[in-house]
Amino acid sequence: ALAGPGAGGPVDSGRRLFRVAFRSELAPIPINQIHNWTVHVETAEGQPLEGATLKVSGAMPAHRHGLPTEPKVTADLGGGDYRVEGMKFQMRGDWEIYVDIAASDGQSDSATLPLVLP
Numbered sequence: 263a264l265a266g267p268g269a270g271g272p273v274d275s276g277r278r279l280f281r282v283a284f285r286s287e288l289a290p291i292p293i294n295q296i297h298n299w300t301v302h303v304e305t306a307e308g309q310p311l312e313g314a315t316l317k318v319s320g321a322m323p324a325h326r327h328g329l330p331t332e333p334k335v336t337a338d339l340g341g342g343d344y345r346v347e348g349m350k351f352q353m354r355g356d357w358e359i360y361v362d363i364a365a366s367d368g369q370s371d372s373a374t375l376p377l378v379l380p
Contacts, residue, residue: 264302271302275363275371278306282361282373286349291379293354296331299346300339303363310342317362318346320377324356354379 264271268289272281281304288297301318303311320329330352337345351357359375 264300270359270377271375272304273373273375274306275361275373277371279369279371280305280311280363280365280373281308282363282375284346284359284375291351291377293351293379296348296350299333299349301335301344301346301361302342303344303361304342311363311365312340312342313338313366314344315364316344316346318349318359319362320351320357320359322353322355322357325353351379 264283264285268286268291271283274281283302285300286297301316303314305311316335318333331348331350333346333348335344336347339345357377359377361373364370
């Protein structure tokens with residue numbers, strides 16, 4: 263699992279097929295600066311999920327807007343870790359990060375990671 267400053271999770275995906283965590287390359291997570299994250303995905307049994315396809319997005323539900331960027335998963339780093347480039351937050355407050363996961367065996371699920379930027 264990912265730990266330390268700028269990290270969050272793990273959280274269960276909606277159907278509890280996967281567990282998802284993240285770590286920002288910049289800590290604390292900055293405002294108005296594009297940066298990269300590592301997203302870690304494992305099975306419900308705790309095994310790293312290799313070779314999955316991930317889509318990452320986010321929103322600020324209270325303000326009814328999403329991220330100002332469209333993050334892209336640019337690398338499967340192995341061990342259930344995936345590089346996400348293009349993360350950017352334009353304001354402080356309560357965010358939700360959405361990770362849609364499609365495993366190589368055809369199973370799919372989504373996780374919502376809460377994120378508070380003080």
